[in-house]
Amino acid sequence: MIEDGRPSGRRPILERLGMALVALVIGLLFGTMALAAWSGGELFLAAMAGLGALMTLWAGVITITRG
Numbered sequence: 001m002i003e004d005g006r007p008s009g010r011r012p013i014l015e016r017l018g019m020a021l022v023a024l025v026i027g028l029l030f031g032t033m034a035l036a037a038w039s040g041g042e043l044f045l046a047a048m049a050g051l052g053a054l055m056t057l058w059a060g061v062i063t064i065t066r067g
Helices: 013-039 043-066
Strands: none
Touching (some): 013 043
8 A cells, every 4th residue: 555545556477476376275275185185084084274374365355356
């Protein structure tokens, strides 16, 4: 934001892609945790990690599209 309270505009595409890449890596880690928990019989942990993966990937997509 600029000092007078107005928004400064969209983020640069490189910054948005970088943040989306970070979200992708973390989402993949959550997904791996979900699969490992599922194979180990920990259904609650698998569900929570799976939801974490979906939410993180969703945030990455929104970062690119909304800027």
